[in-house]
Every structure is written in structure tokens, then in C-alpha cells.
Amino acid sequence: MAEETVFDFIVVGGGTAERGPDEISHEYVVNPQAAPLLAHTDLVVNYKTTPQSQLDNRPVTNFAGRLLSGSSAANYGAWIRAPAADYDLWAEQVGHSRWTYQELLPYLRRTEYHFDPQGDKEQHGFEGPIHTTSGRAYPLRDTVHDAFVQLGFEENADLNAGQPYGFAPWVENWHDGARQHSAKVFDLSGINVFTNATVAKIMTDAAYTAWGVQLVDGRILEAKHEVVISCGAHKTPQLLMLSGIGPKEELASHKIPQLVDSPAVGRNHFDHLSLHQAWKLRFPERGLAMGSPAFNNPEYAKGFPVEWIGTYPVPEHTLKAAMEEDAISMDTTAISKSLPVMVLDRAHVGLLVAYAPLNLGGAYEIPLDGSHISTGALLYLPTSRGRVTLASSDPADEPVVNPRYYSTSTDKAMLRSAVRVVAQLMQTSAAEQMVESETPPKGLPVLGPDSSDEDIDGRIRGYSETWHHSAGTAAMGRDIQTSVVDAELRVHGVKKLRVADASVFPRPISATPQATIYAIAEVAAELIAQSR
Numbered sequence: 001m002a003e004e005t006v007f008d009f010i011v012v013g014g015g016t017a018e019r020g021p022d023e024i025s026h027e028y029v030v031n032p033q034a035a036p037l038l039a040h041t042d043l044v045v046n047y048k049t050t051p052q053s054q055l056d057n058r059p060v061t062n063f064a065g066r067l068l069s070g071s072s073a074a075n076y077g078a079w080i081r082a083p084a085a086d087y088d089l090w091a092e093q094v095g096h097s098r099w100t101y102q103e104l105l106p107y108l109r110r111t112e113y114h115f116d117p118q119g120d121k122e123q124h125g126f127e128g129p130i131h132t133t134s135g136r137a138y139p140l141r142d143t144v145h146d147a148f149v150q151l152g153f154e155e156n157a158d159l160n161a162g163q164p165y166g167f168a169p170w171v172e173n174w175h176d177g178a179r180q181h182s183a184k185v186f187d188l189s190g191i192n193v194f195t196n197a198t199v200a201k202i203m204t205d206a207a208y209t210a211w212g213v214q215l216v217d218g219r220i221l222e223a224k225h226e227v228v229i230s231c232g233a234h235k236t237p238q239l240l241m242l243s244g245i246g247p248k249e250e251l252a253s254h255k256i257p258q259l260v261d262s263p264a265v266g267r268n269h270f271d272h273l274s275l276h277q278a279w280k281l282r283f284p285e286r287g288l289a290m291g292s293p294a295f296n297n298p299e300y301a302k303g304f305p306v307e308w309i310g311t312y313p314v315p316e317h318t319l320k321a322a323m324e325e326d327a328i329s330m331d332t333t334a335i336s337k338s339l340p341v342m343v344l345d346r347a348h349v350g351l352l353v354a355y356a357p358l359n360l361g362g363a364y365e366i367p368l369d370g371s372h373i374s375t376g377a378l379l380y381l382p383t384s385r386g387r388v389t390l391a392s393s394d395p396a397d398e399p400v401v402n403p404r405y406y407s408t409s410t411d412k413a414m415l416r417s418a419v420r421v422v423a424q425l426m427q428t429s430a431a432e433q434m435v436e437s438e439t440p441p442k443g444l445p446v447l448g449p450d451s452s453d454e455d456i457d458g459r460i461r462g463y464s465e466t467w468h469h470s471a472g473t474a475a476m477g478r479d480i481q482t483s484v485v486d487a488e489l490r491v492h493g494v495k496k497l498r499v500a501d502a503s504v505f506p507r508p509i510s511a512t513p514q515a516t517i518y519a520i521a522e523v524a525a526e527l528i529a530q531s532r
Contacts, residue, residue, distance in 0.1 A: 013230030292370025
């Protein structure tokens with residue numbers, strides 16, 4: 001029987017992003033404790049960045065899932081919505097209210113099966129396919145809770161109700177110890193799935209209408225209605241450019257025929273940079289962290305070893321000088337035409353404590369033997385912007401990723417502030433009962449609240465890592481000069497072509513991106529259905 005080649009719609013991408021094989025039941029995919037091991041398999045691709053000038057010229061690891069389900073099959077499962085203010089700014093920037101928090105809320109609820117049956121019915125979904133979970137009660141739960149309280153953080157019972165300020169219980173989408181990834185939770189019956197099928201380019205006609213895709217093996221698949229690109233923040237701009245949609249100078253340099261001069265393709269790249277630090281436990285024999293034989297409650301293996309996450313608005317006086325140096329508007333009541341990090345109700349950084357030495361970066365290695373925990377200072381709202389460009393016109397070559405991490409004074413001020421708050425957290429009386437001290441990389445000083453900018457910057461330059469949240473490279477907006485898609489996710493200049501993944505984020509959000517990406521997918525499905 002001849003292979004079917006004509007379909008109603010074609011979605012390029014295997015889940016929340018990417019492509020690859022069907023490994024829905026792979027041990028490392030299903031098991032939360034094995035998730036870090038995915039980095040050592042072919043199921044994850046490393047879009048290693050160019051050497052980053054502000055990070056000691058280090059290339060930085062950028063992981064993404066390369067399998068059916070995309071990165072939803074390879075991430076650590078965090079399920080965190082952004083503050084309402086983030087979505088409202090998004091909506092104002094792109095010129096449509098559907099992206100405000102209130103109008104996006106039904107789509108955020110639609111995928112969710114909230115873990116607490118007594119939860120707020122207006123904020124949460126209780127019939128969606130993706131189960132969330134929270135509150136495993138690790139041995140240090142009360143200690144970390146008390147440390148946040150002693151530092152002055154207000155406890156927030158619900159991280160995902162539009163106001164995630166203070167500190168709140170960590171929420172993730174593991175269900176009874178198993179990953180809830182897209183190919184597992186959504187019904188794919190009636191869907192033709194092509195695995196290990198790389199798209200070379202989008203096919204268009206003389207009227208600038210997308211009508212199908214060409215695979216690298218030469219096969220052509222036709223779409224009766226629309227083509228939707230969902231390849232993630234690295235591959236989506238690459239595919240657009242390989243299809244002749246992108247900055248004219250970039251296409252010309254690779255001798256790719258120009259279809260649409262879309263200068264914003266590949267620009268506006270942003271990501272969540274972080275600094276993690278290791279802390280030596282006072283009583284490791286009590287089984288307080290991963291790696292200890294006494295850390296053996298079966299419940300501990302059912303998710304990521306984190307219980308609380310804090311969000312922190314960096315004080316205006318800390319940011320003011322840096323923002324002026326970067327020439328960023330200090331308008332705190334309206335969106336500036338540049339970068340509105342100072343709009344009211346922003347959560348600039350995130351803070352967490354993990355019961356394992358995780359994401360330490362560089363050659364900073366601590367044995368997983370139960371002797372250490374770690375903290376993370378996470379830059380939620382970076383002002384640095386990078387680019388994704390082409391290495392060649394060959395679809396088999398990975399794109400060139402240059403995030404320009406830590407390249408603004410404002411980013412430096414925010415992440416330094418977060419590192420100092422982490423130090424204060426670990427100096428509370430509650431935390432001092434838990435840890436002896438930081439264990440810094442060899443030859444470097446312990447970081448404290450009074451550490452110099454130079455010492456903190458030195459640590460960040462050598463040991464910061466990303467949370468692998470690349471976004472923004474096919475940004476949503478009002479015009480083709482500054483954005484790639486419109487408020488209905490339609491690619492500027494090409495009919496019947498949309499993008500639905502993290503690349504359409506117009507600005508960073510103070511959250512992990514997974515829950516928002518699913519909401520974008522729900523909006524896209526509804527928009528497509530309405531357009532028929």
C-alpha cells in the first residue's frame with residue numbers, strides 16, 4: 001500500500017518541541033530520578049552555545065528533547081505558571097487581549113488535572129490530561145520552610161494562581177512517579193505520526209501560501225489546510241530560514257532563496273541563566289539528601305527533590321543604576337518601548353533549595369553521596385538578547401546559538417541580588433541547623449551576603465548554567481520588522497503557516513515554560529478550528 005502523503009494539517013515537531021524516535025516508555029523518560037541521565041543519550045540534543053564572552057568564553061549547554069513528546073519527555077517536570085502581570089504585558093505588547101492572564105486562564109486550566117481536589121476551581125483545571133503533584137514531605141521540608149519565613153518571605157499557598165510571590169510549594173507534572181509527557185497523555189489515534197523524519201523546508205506557492213513540507217529524504221507531504229511549526233526555540237527559526245523566511249542577509253550568506261524578508265526570525269533569544277551552589281549538611285547520616293542510603297522513602301523517588309520555590313522582586317534601588325547604564329526606561333507604570341523589567345508586580349528572580357547537588361556547572365563536582373544539598377538563584381527576567389542563526393543550508397547541521405548571556409548591567413544586578421538573598425537564606429537560624437557552610441569550587445571564596453560584585457561575577461562567569469528554557473526566536477508581535485508571528489500565531493508574510501511553541505514568547509516569563517507552552521498549543525488548536 002502506498003504511503004499516505006496528503007493530510008488535513010501538518011504539525012512539524014513531536015510534542016512541546018523537536019523531533020526524533022518514539023521512546024514513550026523508555027526508562028529514563030518515565031522515571032523522574034533517571035531524568036538527568038537523558039543528557040547522556042541520543043534522546044536529548046545539546047545546542048551548545050557559541051563561547052559566551054561574559055561567562056569566561058565558555059560554551060553553555062542547551063538541552064532539548066529529541067524524541068516524540070519533545071522536551072516534555074526530557075525536562076524535570078516543573079509545572080509553574082507565570083504571574084498574571086507577565087501575561088498582561090505580553091498581551092499589551094502583541095496587541096490582543098487573548099494573551100492576558102484572564103483570557104489565557106481557560107487554556108491553562110484545560111490541560112491540568114490539579115493535585116488538590118479542594119483547590120480554587122476558578123484558577124485550576126480538574127479534568128485535563130496532565131496530572132500535577134506537590135508536597136512529598138522530604139526530611140528538610142519544615143527546615144527550608146522556616147528559613148524562608150525567617151528571611152521575611154511570605155508563604156503563598158498556590159504557586160499557580162497568577163500571583164506567585166513570596167515562597168510556595170513546588171509543583172510538577174509527575175503522576176505517581178511517572179512522567180506526564182505529551183505523547184503519553186494525549187490521544188494520538190487518528191493522527192499519522194512520522195518519527196525520525198526531519199523536515200528540510202516548508203513548501204510554499206507563488207501566492208506565499210504554505211501547502212506542505214519536504215523531508216530530508218525527498219518525500220513531500222501536503223497539507224489541505226495549514227502547516228504548524230512546533231520545533232522549539234532552536235529549530236523553529238532554523239526551519240523558517242531554510243524555507244526562505246528570515247533576515248535577508250542571513251539567507252543570502254547561505255545562498256538560500258528569499259521568500260519573505262522577516263528580520264526578526266532567530267532574534268530575541270532569551271533564556272533563564274542560574275547559579276547553583278553546594279552546601280555541606282551538618283548531619284548527612286540522617287538521610288537528608290539524595291545519595292544517602294537512609295534517603296530511602298519510596299515517595300522521594302516520585303519527582304524532583306525540591307519542595308519550595310521563592311520569587312523575589314529585586315529592589316528598584318538595586319536596579320536603577322544598572323538600568324540607566326543599559327539605557328532602559330525606569331517607567332514603572334506602563335510598558336516602555338525598550339525592556340519593561342521595572343513594571344510593577346514583577347518577579348525578577350527565583351530561589352530554590354534542592355536535596356541534591358544539582359546543576360553546579362563547569363568542573364564544580366560534588367559527589368552524590370547524601371553529604372550536600374544545593375541552592376539555585378534563577379534569573380527569570382533577563383534583558384540580554386541573543387540570536388539563533390544558520391551554520392549552513394543543510395538541515396542536518398544544528399543551528400548556531402548565541403544567547404549573549406549576562407551581557408547587560410541589569411542582568412548582572414538581578415542575578416547578583418539573587419545570589420546574595422540565597423546567602424541570607426542559608427544564614428538564617430533554621431538553615432544553619434541544616435548546613436555547615438557552602439562548599440565552593442576549588443580555589444574560590446565562599447559567597448555571602450556581603451561578597452563583592454567581583455567575587456559573585458567571577459563565580460557566575462565560571463559556573464552559571466541555564467535551565468534550558470530558550471524562547472523568543474519567532475516572537476509574537478504586531479509587525480514583521482519586530483516579530484515573526486501575529487497574535488493568532490500566523491507567520492507574517494505567509495498564509496496558512498503558524499508557529500506554536502516557546503519561540504513565540506515575545507518576552508521572558510517568571511516561570512518554567514512548560515505550562516504556558518501547553519496553553520499556547522490549546523489556543524493554536526482553537527484558532528485553527530475557528531479558521532476552517
